[in-house]
Amino acid sequence: MNEDKLIIGGREFSSRFILGSGKYSLKLIEAAVKYAGAEIITLAVRRTNSKDNENILDYIPKGVTLLPNTSGARNADEAVRIARLARELGCGDFVKVEIMRDTKYLLPDNQETVRATEILAKEGFVVMPYMYPDLNTARDLVNAGAATVMPLASPIGSNKGLATKDFIQILIDEIDLPIIVDAGIGRPSQACEAMEMGAAAVMSNTALATAGDLPVMAEAFKQAVEAGRKAYLAGLGRVLTRGASPSDTLTGFLRD
Amino acid sequence: MDNQYFVDSDKLSEAALKKKHSLENDPSSRTDHMQYMEGMEQIKSDIMDKVLSEVRSFDYSQYTARDVNAALNHDTCTVEDFKALLSPAAEPFLEKMAAKARLETQKHFGNTVYLFTPLYIANYCENYCVYCGFNCYNDIKRMKLNMEQIEHEMKVIADSGMEEILLLTGESRSKSGIEYIGEACKLARKYFRMVGIEIYPVNTDEYKYLHECGVDYVTVFQETYDSSRYEQLHLLGHKRIYPYRFEAQERALMAGMRGVAGSALLGLSDFRKDALASALHMYYLQRKYPHAEISLSCPRLRPIINNEKIDPLDVHEKQLCQVLCAYRIFMPFCGITVSSRESEQFRNGIVKIAATKVSAGVSTGIGDHESKYTGKESDSAEGDEQFEIADGRSFDKMYKDMSDEGLQPVLNDYLYV
Numbered sequence: 001m002n003e004d005k006l007i008i009g010g011r012e013f014s015s016r017f018i019l020g021s022g023k024y025s026l027k028l029i030e031a032a033v034k035y036a037g038a039e040i041i042t043l044a045v046r047r048t049n050s051k052d053n054e055n056i057l058d059y060i061p062k063g064v065t066l067l068p069n070t071s072g073a074r075n076a077d078e079a080v081r082i083a084r085l086a087r088e089l090g091c092g093d094f095v096k097v098e099i100m101r102d103t104k105y106l107l108p109d110n111q112e113t114v115r116a117t118e119i120l121a122k123e124g125f126v127v128m129p130y131m132y133p134d135l136n137t138a139r140d141l142v143n144a145g146a147a148t149v150m151p152l153a154s155p156i157g158s159n160k161g162l163a164t165k166d167f168i169q170i171l172i173d174e175i176d177l178p179i180i181v182d183a184g185i186g187r188p189s190q191a192c193e194a195m196e197m198g199a200a201a202v203m204s205n206t207a208l209a210t211a212g213d214l215p216v217m218a219e220a221f222k223q224a225v226e227a228g229r230k231a232y233l234a235g236l237g238r239v240l241t242r243g244a245s246p247s248d249t250l251t252g253f254l255r256d
Numbered sequence: 257m258d259n260q261y262f263v264d265s266d267k268l269s270e271a272a273l274k275k276k277h278s279l280e281n282d283p284s285s286r287t288d289h290m291q292y293m294e295g296m297e298q299i300k301s302d303i304m305d306k307v308l309s310e311v312r313s314f315d316y317s318q319y320t321a322r323d324v325n326a327a328l329n330h331d332t333c334t335v336e337d338f339k340a341l342l343s344p345a346a347e348p349f350l351e352k353m354a355a356k357a358r359l360e361t362q363k364h365f366g367n368t369v370y371l372f373t374p375l376y377i378a379n380y381c382e383n384y385c386v387y388c389g390f391n392c393y394n395d396i397k398r399m400k401l402n403m404e405q406i407e408h409e410m411k412v413i414a415d416s417g418m419e420e421i422l423l424l425t426g427e428s429r430s431k432s433g434i435e436y437i438g439e440a441c442k443l444a445r446k447y448f449r450m451v452g453i454e455i456y457p458v459n460t461d462e463y464k465y466l467h468e469c470g471v472d473y474v475t476v477f478q479e480t481y482d483s484s485r486y487e488q489l490h491l492l493g494h495k496r497i498y499p500y501r502f503e504a505q506e507r508a509l510m511a512g513m514r515g516v517a518g519s520a521l522l523g524l525s526d527f528r529k530d531a532l533a534s535a536l537h538m539y540y541l542q543r544k545y546p547h548a549e550i551s552l553s554c555p556r557l558r559p560i561i562n563n564e565k566i567d568p569l570d571v572h573e574k575q576l577c578q579v580l581c582a583y584r585i586f587m588p589f590c591g592i593t594v595s596s597r598e599s600e601q602f603r604n605g606i607v608k609i610a611a612t613k614v615s616a617g618v619s620t621g622i623g624d625h626e627s628k629y630t631g632k633e634s635d636s637a638e639g640d641e642q643f644e645i646a647d648g649r650s651f652d653k654m655y656k657d658m659s660d661e662g663l664q665p666v667l668n669d670y671l672y673v
Contacts, residue, residue: 022366022368023362023365023366023367023368024366024367024664025367025662025663025664026664044669045671046668046669046670046671047666047668047669049449049668049670049671050419050449050666050667050668051417051419051667072670072671072673073673074547078673081673082671082673085671100547101546101547102546102547103542103546103547103548103549103550103589104542104546104589105589106589157363157364158363159363206363206366209362209366209367210362210363210366
């Protein structure tokens with residue numbers, strides 16, 4: 001178990017819980033990171049476009065890997081520009097591509113996401129694209145050079161959990177990159193379920209930001225993600241749907 | 257009961273007074289407010305028809321407590337649910353509405369609250385809008401800042417810590433032309449991270465030019481969506497043309513602006529119908545332009561210079577709160593701005609329920625930021641205010657008060673791409 005590492009862009013992580021930094025007080029970021037045991041934190045590049053004493057970057061503890069996102073981008077070109085700006089700002093080479101041309105549900109534009117991923121991967125970014133769980137798009141993202149694939153569980157901020165569960169499972173089964181479940185995870189139990197399914201990691205923001213006690217909820221998520229991962233590695237037991245296994249097997253007549 | 261809007265200044269010439277009275281009393285002396293004037297672009301859009309047809313059929317007396325309960329229990333709020341929430345039947349449910357609105361605000365915006373300030377650069381106006389302090393017949397000190405003065409104002413505001421600015425002018429194309437506004441916007445980009453405008457409606461190519469000057473957000477108030485009431489309140493000038501104003505946000509989006517805002521000025525007409533129309537206007541815009549960032553405001557009528565008695569009539573704080581909760585439940589993703597027309601107490605309360613943006617360090621006058629911010633006597637002329645503000649908190653005080661309320665003030669969450 002000790003060797004169970006999450007590897008993204010050649011970097012090793014012990015934690016499989018990626019924390020968001022939006023929608024809550026800057027002063028709580030440090031506690032959230034600590035209680036969540038998070039090693040990766042996302043932040044909106046547009047939030048870094050502020051003066052020094054208000055800059056979100058100053059509130060993120062040292063040693064945590066920054067995962068700047070391109071929120072605000074409406075197409076691939078804008079996402080590429082935002083990603084380059086993040087690099088210039090010293091946010092490193094990791095980038096979470098988020099492209100939305102819908103302000104109501106904030107659903108990602110898969111086509112533009114593939115396009116941005118291809119450009120940014122060529123420029124040496126470790127690209128982690130946020131996407132709607134579609135197998136064809138996921139394959140395109142792999143070919144475009146993505147480092148992970150980040151399918152949404154349900155709309156951002158909805159806390160509705162694994163609404164796209166079956167489709168995420170298909171990605172987990174078919175795609176060789178780490179599948180990181182992003183958006184819509186509202187409870188630790190849902191995070192745990194995603195990990196049991198074989199997700200490589202879970203990312204959450206709103207569920208923590210809207211909790212009564214943010215640090216405690218961060219810890220609950222940490223434990224849930226760890227439990228789910230252990231369950232996945234252990235192998236889930238069989239589920240008997242009709243009481244018991246039949247004693248007379250259908251294939252018992254076969255001789256050799 | 258209605259406000260007494262008509263005030264005669266003793267500085268008006270006899271001819272001007274005669275024209276004013278004729279406009280006020282003789283509808284036949286006024287132009288057709290539904291006819292575009294020369295130079296006004298006409299776009300193909302069905303949004304106005306859609307909004308007005310919904311408003312026409314909105315009989316809010318028909319809704320009952322049962323409809324309100326159903327609306328509060330639905331996961332997503334339909335247009336019918338929204339109408340129930342705006343009806344008088346919803347008034348006893350205000351606390352429940354506030355609880356639901358708060359949940360939606362938290363889900364979409366967390367505890368963040370955006371701060372901005374308006375900067376009026378000119379108060380010349382060619383319109384006679386009877387309730388507005390800038391109207392062309394009102395005897396006020398007029399002024400238009402030159403670029404040097406604008407830059408000075410911007411420095412004072414930027415030094416206070418503000419990062420988002422909304423540039424405003426009176427509605428006078430001849431005094432405050434597009435290039436003048438464009439140059440002011442270019443200056444604003446030097447001092448602020450985010451620039452919005454609230455100016456007279458313009459054509460698509462002009463919005464495009466302003467966008468190139470650094471503007472990404474356009475606010476236009478329809479004042480009232482009730483066409484016949486609009487006709488009685490906007491007696492003269494370009495602003496009289498109802499459909500051209502209605503379509504301003506759409507032209508702005510067609511020109512590439514990222515976001516638009518709008519609303520009625522509550523208190524001018526039937527506020528429930530105006531609230532329905534305001535939200536539906538933004539709702540249909542977002543459906544047609546899904547990438548657009550949509551924002552609603554909720555201004556209520558305020559007293560003006562030379563007419564202290566103007567008030568928002570039946571739109572009391574409770575009704576305003578009801579409207580804002582209904583907006584939030586109907587459009588959870590929508591920005592909601594509450595201006596300094598409202599009191600400190602109201603704004604402190606509403607940011608915890610529905611509002612996502614408040615102004616601070618506000619002056620609706622011209623060229624008076626230095627005297628207002630620093631208390632330093634100004635040696636240059638100042639222009640009069642558009643209306644009386646109710647919350648005069650400075651940027652620092654607002655920042656502190658919002659933090660004390662458990663909120664995270666955000667000065668900028670925007671990149672010009």
